[in-house]
Structures are given as structure tokens and as C-alpha cells.
Amino acid sequence: xxxxxxxxxxxxxxxxxxxxxxxxxxxxxxxxxxxxxxxxxxxxxxxxxxxxxxxxxxxxxxxxxxxxxxxxxxxxxxxxxxxxxxxxxxxxxxxxxxxxxxxxxxxxxxxxxxxxxxxxxxxxxxxxxxxxxxxxxxxxxxxxxxxxxxxxxxxxxxxxxxxxxxxxxxxxxxxxxxxxxxxxxxxxxxxxxxxxxxxxxxxxxxxxxxxxxxxxxxxxxxxxxxxxxxxxxxxxxxxxxxxxx
Amino acid sequence: xxxxxxxxxxxxxxxxxxxxxxxxxxxxxxxxxxxxxxxxxxxxxxxxxxxxxxxxxxxxxxxxxxxxxxxxxxxxxxxxxxxxxxxxxxxxxxxxxxxxxxxxxxxxxxxxxxxxxxxxxxxxxxxxxxxxxxxxxxxxxxxxxxxxxxxxxxxxxxxxxxxxxxxxxxxxxxxxxxxxxxxxxxxxxxxxxxxxxxxxxxxxxxxxxxxxxxxxxxxxxxxxxxxxxxxxxxxxxxxxxxxxxxxxxxxxxxxxxxxxxxxxxxxxxxxxxxxxxxxxxxxxxxxxxxxxxxxxxxxxxxxxxxxxxxxxxxxxxxxxxxxxxxx
Ligand SMILES: Nc1ncnc2c1ncn2[C@@H]1O[C@H](COP(=O)(O)OP(=O)(O)O)[C@@H](O)[C@H]1O
Ligand SMILES: [Mg+2]
Numbered sequence: 364x365x366x367x368x369x370x371x372x373x374x375x376x377x378x379x380x381x382x383x384x385x386x387x388x389x390x391x392x393x394x395x396x397x398x399x400x401x402x403x404x405x406x407x408x409x410x411x412x413x414x415x416x417x418x419x420x421x422x423x424x425x426x427x428x429x430x431x432x433x434x435x436x437x438x439x440x441x442x443x444x445x446x447x448x449x450x451x452x453x454x455x456x457x458x459x460x461x462x463x464x465x466x467x468x469x470x471x472x473x474x475x476x477x478x479x480x481x482x483x484x485x486x487x488x489x490x491x492x493x494x495x496x497x498x499x500x501x502x503x504x505x506x507x508x509x510x511x512x513x514x515x516x517x518x519x520x521x522x523x524x525x526x527x528x529x530x531x532x533x534x535x536x537x538x539x540x541x542x543x544x545x546x547x548x549x550x551x552x553x554x555x556x557x558x559x560x561x562x563x564x565x566x567x568x569x570x571x572x573x574x575x576x577x578x579x580x581x582x583x584x585x586x587x588x589x590x591x592x593x594x595x596x597x598x599x600x601x602x603x604x605x606x607x608x
Numbered sequence: 609x610x611x612x613x614x615x616x617x618x619x620x621x622x623x624x625x626x627x628x629x630x631x632x633x634x635x636x637x638x639x640x641x642x643x644x645x646x647x648x649x650x651x652x653x654x655x656x657x658x659x660x661x662x663x664x665x666x667x668x669x670x671x672x673x674x675x676x677x678x679x680x681x682x683x684x685x686x687x688x689x690x691x692x693x694x695x696x697x698x699x700x701x702x703x704x705x706x707x708x709x710x711x712x713x714x715x716x717x718x719x720x721x722x723x724x725x726x727x728x729x730x731x732x733x734x735x736x737x738x739x740x741x742x743x744x745x746x747x748x749x750x751x752x753x754x755x756x757x758x759x760x761x762x763x764x765x766x767x768x769x770x771x772x773x774x775x776x777x778x779x780x781x782x783x784x785x786x787x788x789x790x791x792x793x794x795x796x797x798x799x800x801x802x803x804x805x806x807x808x809x810x811x812x813x814x815x816x817x818x819x820x821x822x823x824x825x826x827x828x829x830x831x832x833x834x835x836x837x838x839x840x841x842x843x844x845x846x847x848x849x850x851x852x853x854x855x856x857x858x859x860x861x862x863x864x865x866x867x868x869x870x871x872x873x874x875x876x877x878x879x880x881x882x883x884x885x886x887x888x889x890x891x892x893x894x895x896x897x898x899x900x901x902x903x904x905x906x907x908x909x910x911x912x913x914x915x916x917x918x919x920x921x922x923x924x925x926x927x928x929x930x931x932x933x934x935x
Contacts, residue, residue, distance in 0.1 A: 418807065420803075439806065439811075440803070440806040440807050441805075441806045441807075441808075441809050441810055441811050441812070444806075444807060444808060444809035445809045449807075450807055452803070452804065452807070456801045456803055456804035456807075457800075457801070457804070458796065458797055458800035458801055458804065458805075459800060459801075460796075460800060461796055461797075461800060465793070465796070468793060469793050469794070469796075469797045469805070469808055469810075470808045472790050472794070472808075473808055473809035476790045478788060478789065478790070478793075481790075481793075517804075517808060518807075518808075521808055521809055
């Protein structure tokens with residue numbers, strides 16, 4: 364049919380109910396390889412639920428999720444990871460009793476069986492994210508922003524094609540946000556890493572994403588460049604009563 | 609060489625030369641210490657590494673013990689072959705329990721209850737299993753105590769002493785290797801957070817099942833030792849709930865998930881129990897359960913004052929650093 368290659372990520376007509384609540388209701392978007400796309404919307408819009416359906420945590424009640432043309436539906440979270448999708452958790456889930464470095468080593472062991480290789484990769488990633496000097500600390504001793512950083516480090520260590528970031532910059536100081544944005548940009552430029560990020564920090568969304576998808580109450584609102592989206596009255600509408608963009 | 613390695617070397621040397629100085633009673637106590645260090649280490653793989661609480665772990669001791677003993681008593685098959693069958697039976701039982709529990713998402717306390725249920729069920733089964741002696745027990749013919757027949761596991765108490773010592777060294781080295789392997793990291797990740805582990809590509813079901821199978825097989829080898837050392841087996845002893853508790857005390861007291869914990873715990877608890885038994889007997893009264901009471905009290909003290917176990921605390925005190933033993 365279509366001669367063009369399938370996009371890296373294809374989401375079409377995604378639906379998820381939780382006991383009568385339509386948490387996600389007909390969300391569609393596509394992400395080409397090498398893109399950075401933001402998924403925004405007010406609290407409870409269904410953003411995390413979309414991620415959970417991509418990552419194999421929830422099976423959708425309807426719709427398609429495809430990675431490079433291959434359906435991810437029915438795969439377990441570990442299989443989705445091995446297919447090349449790394450994700451962070453909005454509510455961070457560090458391996459509390461392991462050191463920061465060991466946390467990241469677990470991620471690196473996705474692609475190697477050798478501990479020395481995994482450790483080298485872990486140090487590289489920790490350097491990149493500015494956690495290197497804390498690598499021997501137990502993860503439970505980290506502050507919340509550092510834990511978010513650790514989520515990113517672990518996911519990155521799995522060497523994903525697609526990275527799903529769920530509010531990793533919440534709680535960071537502006538300077539820290541800028542540094543993390545710079546890190547993602549560099550990764551995107553140098554390794555071609557594709558990123559979908561859920562983010563409330565508009566400073567980061569504007570600086571990082573090439574395209575923004577807006578959803579509200581589980582339903583698509585609009586899609587466009589960051590500049591288009593922040594001027595769209597429908598977007599301003601759905602944020603009414605929320606913190607301003 | 610690290611100071612931990614030196615400490616371990618000294619301890620090993622003490623156990624190696626002890627028979628030259630110690631009398632038969634002391635040696636028999638040391639055998640018990642090493643037995644509990646061994647099975648504690650095996651249990652620790654499941655709980656300490658993979659975070660899966662097995663409260664019916666004696667099922668694997670019992671199955672291993674009965675399998676090797678029955679093969680020997682009924683078919684004359686030497687222990688050295690019987691142990692493979694023993695491990696295989698225990699691994700099979702572990703796979704069934706694990707697959708049932710993990711497939712249906714039975715977690716935490718409920719999984720622990722499942723393990724107890726299986727152990728109790730097996731105890732009742734063996735009590736009615738007349739071919740294996742039923743409640744009357746299964747007895748192994750005692751051979752010459754002067755030989756050192758490792759093939760049949762018949763012979764001198766010293767043979768058993770060095771055998772269990774070798775088993776302790778073996779399982780220690782194995783666990784150390786495991787902790788520094790991909791599988792070990794996988795287990796630790798699953799223990800800490802299953803969702804995060806899965807998100808990093810770990811097949812949680814398989815990781816837990818591997819831990820149960822390995823732990824069960826190694827525990828069964830302890831059971832084979834138990835059978836041939838004591839020469840008699842009774843279902844209520846081999847599969848009893850109190851046995852399961854005894855197995856888990858040493859690693860908990862010593863330090864869950866550590867390599868030294870099970871050893872240290874056994875070194876503390878067994879002499880404590882023996883001392884109390886001896887003291888009460890010397891005072892001329894037989895108080896059933898006093899040993900268990902003291903175990904309970906020491907466990908309370910540990911949970912209250914050293915919730916991570918004695919070893920992590922001692923390691924700091926001795927200035928051994930807070931790194932894992934493997935480093
Ligand atoms: N596991 C769940 N069970 C029931 N309801 C859920 C579950 N996860 C999310 N929800 C509900 O779905 C809606 C969307 O949640 P979520 O995707 O977390 O929103 P967002 O990430 O956009 O803030 C919310 O109303 C939330 O309460
Ligand atoms: Mg969310």
C-alpha cells in the first residue's frame with residue numbers, strides 16, 4: 364500500500380477504560396525516527412496511561428500501538444523494553460537498596476551479559492546526567508530530582524530506540540532543567556535517539572520538542588509546533604483553572 | 609586481598625584444623641552450624657537475592673533427603689547418584705510452587721502462605737506413604753564408621769564434617785559468583801521493584817522461577833547430607849514447620865541478602881541453642897521449647913536493634929567497608 368516506511372511509533376485510536384472512566388479515548392499520533400515529541404495536557408488527561416499502554420503495562424481496550432510497523436499490543440513490559448522502548452516512571456521506582464551505579468548497571472544488562480561492560484556503560488550514562496559523584500550512594504538516599512535523573516539514566520542504559528519520559532523535569536531548578544534539556548538535545552543529535560516526553564515544565568517543552576500533542580480528558584485536542592500549540596485557544600481552554608502555560 | 613577475604617580465610621582455617629583439637633561433641637555442634645549455614649545460604653538465594661519469601665523451605669530438604677535415602681534403601685543406589693535425583697525432585701517441586709505462585713501473581717505474604725501449604729501437604733503425604741516408612745520413619749542401614757566412603761556417604765563422622773565444610777565453601781563461592789553476574793543483578797532488581805525491573809527488560813516471572821529452582825536444588829543437597837548423616841527420617845521432622853523456621857533464622861539474624869549473613873547467623877544461633885539446652889539439662893529440668901523461646905527472643909532483639917542483621921553492623925564495626933563481599 365503505502366511506499367513510505369512505517370513511523371518509529373504509531374498510535375492510532377487508542378482507548379482505555381477504568382471501570383466506566385474513559386481515561387484514554389481515541390488518541391492518535393505518530394513519531395518519526397529522530398523526532399522529539401511532547402505529550403501535554405492537564406492533570407488526569409490520560410498521558411501516563413498512554414505511556415503505560417505503549418510500555419505493555421496496560422493492554423488497550425482499542426486501537427493500535429506499533430513500533431516500526433510491528434504491533435506492541437499483547438507484549439509484556441520486558442518485551443517492549445527489549446523491542447527498543449525505554450521508559451521512566453512518573454512516580455519514581457528506584458532500586459532503593461542498590462547503589463546508583465548498580466541501578467544503571469541493571470539497565471545496561473539489557474544488551475550485555477558482561478558486568479564490566481555494563482558497568483562502563485553505566486558510568487558513561489551517569490557522567491552524562493551529572494550523577495557520577497553519587498554513584499556509590501544507595502539510591503534511596505537521593506533527592507527527588509536526582510531520583511528522576513536516575514530513572515532517565517537507567518532507561519538510557521538499555522540503549523533504547525525510543526525513550527518515553529514521564530515528567531522527569533518536575534521539581535528541577537531552571538538551571539538544572541536547561542542542563543537536562545541540553546543533554547537530551549545532544550543525545551538526539553548525536554545518537555538519533557527518538558524521545559516522547561510528558562512534561563508540565565513548558566520551558567522544557569518549548570526548548571526541546573519539535574512537535575506537541577495535546578490531550579484533555581483522554582481525548583485529542585490538537586497537534587502542532589510548540590509555538591502553534593501555545594497560541595491555540597482550545598489548548599488555553601483545557602488548561603483553564605490550571606497553572607498557566 | 610581484602611580484609612573480608614582474610615577474615616573468611618581465618619574462619620575457614622579454624623574449621624579445617626578444628627578436628628585436631630576438638631572432641632566429638634564440639635565437632636557434632638560444628639556440623640550443625642555448617643549445615644544451617646549451608647541451607648541458610650540456599651534459602652537466601654530466594655529471599656535475600658530475589659526477594660521471594662519461602663516459609664516452607666524444608667519441603668526441599670525433605671524431598672532431597674527422602675529421595676536419596678529411598679533410592680539407597682530400596683535400590684542400593686549410592687548417594688553420589690542419588691543426589692542428582694534428589695536435586696531434580698526438589699527443582700521440580702520448586703518449579704510447580706513457583707510457577708503456580710508467580711503465574712497467578714501471588715505475592716509477598718500470600719506466596720509465603722502457599723509455600724507453607726505445600727510443605728504441610730507434603731508432610732501429610734509422606735505420613736501416609738508406607739513404602740517410605742510413613743510416620744514410623746525411614747531408616748538408613750548404618751555401615752562401618754571407620755571408612756571414608758564418599759560414594760555411598762557411609763563412614764566416619766569426620767568425613768561428614770569435611771563434606772559439609774566443602775559444601776559450605778562451595779555454596780559461598782557460588783553465591784558470590786551469582787551476585788556478580790547478570791542473573792544476580794536481575795534478582796536484586798526484581799527484589800527491589802518488579803515494575804521497574806520489567807521496564808528494564810527483565811522477565812520477572814523467569815527471574816523468580818530461576819531463583820526458586822536453584823534454591824530448591826541446593827537445599828535438597830543439604831537434605832541428602834541430613835539423611836545420610838542422621839540415618840533416619842520422619843515426615844514431621846523432615847517437613848515440619850519448625851524446621852522451615854530453623855532454616856531461615858540464620859540468614860535473617862546474620863543479614864538477609866549478604867554472603868556472610870547465613871554463616872554468621874548459624875555461628876551465633878546454633879551454639880546459643882546448644883548452650884541453652886545444655887544449661888537447662890544441667891540444672892535438672894527439661895523445658896520443652898526453651899530453645900525455640902530463646903531463638904524467638906534473639907530474633908526479636910535483632911529485628912529491634914539490628915534490622916539489617918548482625919553482619920552489616922559488624923562489617924562496619926570491623927572497618928571492613930560497606931561494599932559487597934564480592935568486591
Ligand atoms: N490504574 C488505574 N486504575 C484506575 N484509574 C486510573 C489508573 N491509572 C490512571 N487512572 C485514571 O485515569 C485518568 C488518567 O490518568 P493519568 O494517565 O495518570 O493522567 P495524567 O498522566 O495525564 O495526569 C485519571 O482520572 C486517573 O485517575
Ligand atoms: Mg501522569
